[in-house]
Amino acid sequence: MANTEILELVSTNKVFDGELRKYKFKASLSKTPTRRRLTMASATAHVPLLVYLAGLTCTEDNGAQKGGFFGPAAAKGIALLFPDTSPRGAGVEGEDTDWDFGVGAGFYLNATNPAFSKHYNMLTHVTLELPQVLGAAGLPIDLKRQSVFGHSIYERKVHSSIPSSFDLGGHGALTLYLASKTNQYRSVSAFSPICNPINCPWGQKAFKGYLQGGTTEAAEQYDATELIKKRTDPVRILIDYGTADNFYKQGQLLPENFVKAAREAGHDESQVQARSQDGYDHSYFFISTFATDHINFHAEFLL
Amino acid sequence: MANTEILELVSTNKVFDGELRKYKFKASLSKTPTRRRLTMASATAHVPLLVYLAGLTCTEDNGAQKGGFFGPAAAKGIALLFPDTSPRGAGVEGEDTDWDFGVGAGFYLNATNPAFSKHYNMLTHVTLELPQVLGAAGLPIDLKRQSVFGHSIYERKVHSSIPSSFDLGGHGALTLYLASKTNQYRSVSAFSPICNPINCPWGQKAFKGYLQGGTTEAAEQYDATELIKKRTDPVRILIDYGTADNFYKQGQLLPENFVKAAREAGHDESQVQARSQDGYDHSYFFISTFATDHINFHAEFLL
Numbered sequence: 272m273a274n275t276e277i278l279e280l281v282s283t284n285k286v287f288d289g290e291l292r293k294y295k296f297k298a299s300l301s302k303t304p305t306r307r308r309l310t311m312a313s314a315t316a317h318v319p320l321l322v323y324l325a326g327l328t329c330t331e332d333n334g335a336q337k338g339g340f341f342g343p344a345a346a347k348g349i350a351l352l353f354p355d356t357s358p359r360g361a362g363v364e365g366e367d368t369d370w371d372f373g374v375g376a377g378f379y380l381n382a383t384n385p386a387f388s389k390h391y392n393m394l395t396h397v398t399l400e401l402p403q404v405l406g407a408a409g410l411p412i413d414l415k416r417q418s419v420f421g422h423s424i425y426e427r428k429v430h431s432s433i434p435s436s437f438d439l440g441g442h443g444a445l446t447l448y449l450a451s452k453t454n455q456y457r458s459v460s461a462f463s464p465i466c467n468p469i470n471c472p473w474g475q476k477a478f479k480g481y482l483q484g485g486t487t488e489a490a491e492q493y494d495a496t497e498l499i500k501k502r503t504d505p506v507r508i509l510i511d512y513g514t515a516d517n518f519y520k521q522g523q524l525l526p527e528n529f530v531k532a533a534r535e536a537g538h539d540e541s542q543v544q545a546r547s548q549d550g551y552d553h554s555y556f557f558i559s560t561f562a563t564d565h566i567n568f569h570a571e572f573l574l
Numbered sequence: 575m576a577n578t579e580i581l582e583l584v585s586t587n588k589v590f591d592g593e594l595r596k597y598k599f600k601a602s603l604s605k606t607p608t609r610r611r612l613t614m615a616s617a618t619a620h621v622p623l624l625v626y627l628a629g630l631t632c633t634e635d636n637g638a639q640k641g642g643f644f645g646p647a648a649a650k651g652i653a654l655l656f657p658d659t660s661p662r663g664a665g666v667e668g669e670d671t672d673w674d675f676g677v678g679a680g681f682y683l684n685a686t687n688p689a690f691s692k693h694y695n696m697l698t699h700v701t702l703e704l705p706q707v708l709g710a711a712g713l714p715i716d717l718k719r720q721s722v723f724g725h726s727i728y729e730r731k732v733h734s735s736i737p738s739s740f741d742l743g744g745h746g747a748l749t750l751y752l753a754s755k756t757n758q759y760r761s762v763s764a765f766s767p768i769c770n771p772i773n774c775p776w777g778q779k780a781f782k783g784y785l786q787g788g789t790t791e792a793a794e795q796y797d798a799t800e801l802i803k804k805r806t807d808p809v810r811i812l813i814d815y816g817t818a819d820n821f822y823k824q825g826q827l828l829p830e831n832f833v834k835a836a837r838e839a840g841h842d843e844s845q846v847q848a849r850s851q852d853g854y855d856h857s858y859f860f861i862s863t864f865a866t867d868h869i870n871f872h873a874e875f876l877l
Contacts, residue, residue: 285818286859336640336858342866515588555639556589563645 277408287345291335296404298358301396317413319573320405321566322352322397322456324379324421324440324447331355334422334440339559343566349573350412352405354397356439361390372480379443380493382481391481398447398455417455418569419444422462422558442468442495445508445529449498457572458507460565462558463516466529467496473523496529499543500536508533508543509568511561513551580711590648594638599707601661604699620716622876623708624869625655625700625759627682627724627743627750634658637725637743642862646869652876653715655708657700659742664693675783682746683796685784694784701750701758720758721872722747725765725861745771745798748811748832752801760875761810763868765861766819769832770799776826799832802846803839811836811846812871814864816854 278294285291321344323334331353334340344351357377363386366373377393402414421440441464448459468474469486478489490497499506512519512526519526526545533543551557584596624647626637634656637643647654660680666689669676685694705717724743744767751762771777772789781792793800802809815822815829822829829848836846854860 284855284857284859285816285853285863287863291859339642339645339862341859341862342642513588550588552587554587556587556594556644559642559644560588560590 277404278410287341289341289345291341293331298396298400300400300403301390301392317411318348318350319416319418320350320352320402320412320414321569321573322354322401322417322419322444324397324419324443325353325356326422326439326441329356329440333555337555337559338422339562340566343563347566347570347574349566349570352401354393354401357393358390363387363390372477378439378477378481378493379447380481380489383483383488384481385483387481393443394447397443398451416457416573418458418460418573419448419456420460420462420565420569421445421464439465441465441510442474445495445510446493446498448508449495449502449506450492458509458569460509460568461511462561462565463512463519463524463553464495464510464526465518465524466510467494467525469494469497470525470528471523496525496532499529499533499538502536502538506533506538506542507572508538509565510543510545511548511557511564512545513548513553513557515550516553516557518553580707581713590644592644592648594644596634601699601703603703603706604693604695620714621651621653622719622721623653623655623705623715623717624872624876625657625704625720625722625747627700627722627746628656628659629725629742629744632659632743636858640858640862641725642865643869646866650869650873650877652869652873655704657696657704660696661693666690666693675780681742681780681784681796682750683784683792686786686791687784688786690784696746697750700746701754719760719876721761721763721876722750722759723763723765723868723872724748724767742768744768744813745777748798748813749796749801751811752798752805752809753795761812761872763812763871764814765864765868766815766822766827766856767798767813767829768821768827769813770797770828772797772800773828773831774826799828799835802832802836802841805839805841809836809841809845810875811841812868813846813848814851814860814867815848816851816856816860818853819856819860821856 278296281293281295283290283292323338323340325331325333335353340351357374359374363373377391379393379397381394382388382391402417405412406414421444441461444459444461445464445466448456465471465474469478469490474489475486478493479485482488510526512524516524518524530543530545548557548561551560581597581599584598587594626641626643628634628636638656643654660677662677666676680694680696682696682700684697685691705720708715709717724747744764747762747764748767748769751759768774768777772781772793777792778789781796782788785791813829815827819827821827833846833848851860851864854863
């Protein structure tokens with residue numbers, strides 16, 4: 272099915288009449304080391320692609336195992352791509368010291384801090400390298416039709432003292448969509464994303480570590496609220512967040528800032544919809560509840 | 575919602591408009607030590623109960639996180655109960671030496687081997703103690719309407735040399751249903767169950783360890799193929815298994831033995847349906863694909 276010189280098949284599972292395949296390949300464009308893998312389910316030939324960005328400490332497996340995306344995606348005929356969240360085994364000093372920075376926390380940016388800039392290039396990896404590899408491998412994907420969505424949930428139970436989840440993938444999806452110069456993605460959706468990372472501690476820590484220019488540099492390219500202010504063309508954005516989400520309650524997510532900026536830039540409800548879901552938290556139970564909604568939202572623009 | 579002297583709430587997540595609650599309580603009837611927990615989602619008051627039995631090495635979390643059961647169960651108004659798979663912290667010598675025996679591998683039987691018989695009483699726990707506790711705690715469950723289903727998947731990645739999955743929950747569901755003297759469960763379904771454990775190595779090992787009479791004792795009560803031979807009243811059984819399931823291919827599951835015995839005992843397709851699903855394996859990707867089918871099958875008898 273795929274050119275095996277480009278993509279090496281790691282495992283395969285049949286699911287909802289489609290196939291979930293895990294591949295590994297040698298990243299050259301983003302210079303991330305081996306062990307980079309991707310997982311994809313595709314129902315029929317030349318289907319559009321919906322990219323799912325997982326969150327802090329996650330891998331390419333979390334969304335595939337717990338998201339509940341395969342049923343609705345198969346019903347619509349949309350392929351799903353689950354990239355990993357960071358390089359693995361890059362060997363950068365300090366990359367595995369913290370749970371919220373480095374391995375498992377690539378933040379979907381291209382690092383400019385010299386210590387990380389060789390390997391931590393998740394922006395290039397997701398937006399350029401993966402589509403190139405999928406195309407070169409001859410997979411039955413129509414790369415002219417792409418959308419992106421994301422969430423994150425903290426999974427490494429070994430650290431019981433730290434927060435149980437963190438929204439990296441939603442942030443990644445929004446910023447990749449909004450910052451694209453080529454309108455690479457037709458639509459974006461996010462489950463309880465961090466919407467204004469330059470104004471929250473996790474974002475500030477990551478940007479300081481990865482970027483020479485810190486939050487000032489980040490505001491240009493990696494902050495959804497800053498980015499929406501500059502978009503004057505029509506956008507297609509769906510956000511869901513739960514009122515029982517502790518990070519929302521702590522003011523880490525700040526969807527209100529994003530919606531306010533969007534409205535001020537002229538994007539109404541038909542372009543930017545942020546739904547407050549009563550009583551839901553930050554877990555995959557929340558995500559799976561609204562999985563079908565999100566797939567159907569993207570299907571509108573992909574099919 | 576529940577009497578907190580009986581059930582202590584550990585966590586709660588909203589899912590598909592219902593609630594997933596994890597409780598712990600002190601088991602007295604089955605004499606299993608503390609840390610016994612259960613997880614339950616209930617949509618509305620006095621709904622019927624569908625019990626999900628997870629498999630070897632699993633806990634009460636696996637089916638809840640990966641099964642994809644909440645959407646279809648909420649649509650039908652059925653509560654789901656996810657018991658743990660064994661006592662935890664019983665302290666029996668040797669209980670945590672093997673991955674396929676002892677902790678995480680209670681086999682849904684009452685042990686008669688004196689070393690295990692004090693604590694390893696999963697049959698009593700699931701069929702008597704949990705309903706009693708749910709009733710006493712005042713949860714909005716109609717215990718006169720119960721069904722049972724199960725599967726299992728091996729999850730402890732720490733043992734990479736051992737098989738990646740094992741069908742304990744399907745075996746448990748079939749035997750609890752078939753052996754019940756009171757017809758406690760209205761229907762049973764199983765994902766790739768071990769159907770004839772006295773004739774497979776895992777069953778033989780477990781029965782030898784837990785039961786004084788070994789497989790001879792097991793044949794009376796804990797082997798689905800032996801049990802169906804003795805059932806002359808109508809039964810309601812649905813089994814799905816995948817043709818790419820390595821345990822099926824190795825002859826560990828033996829659904830054909832079960833179907834043959836069922837037909838000889840006069841149970842036709844309308845009573846015992848075993849579906850061979852082309853290309854599916856033993857994972858939760860397989861389970862989630864057919865989750866709605868199984869919930870709808872039980873709904874027919876529960877509603």
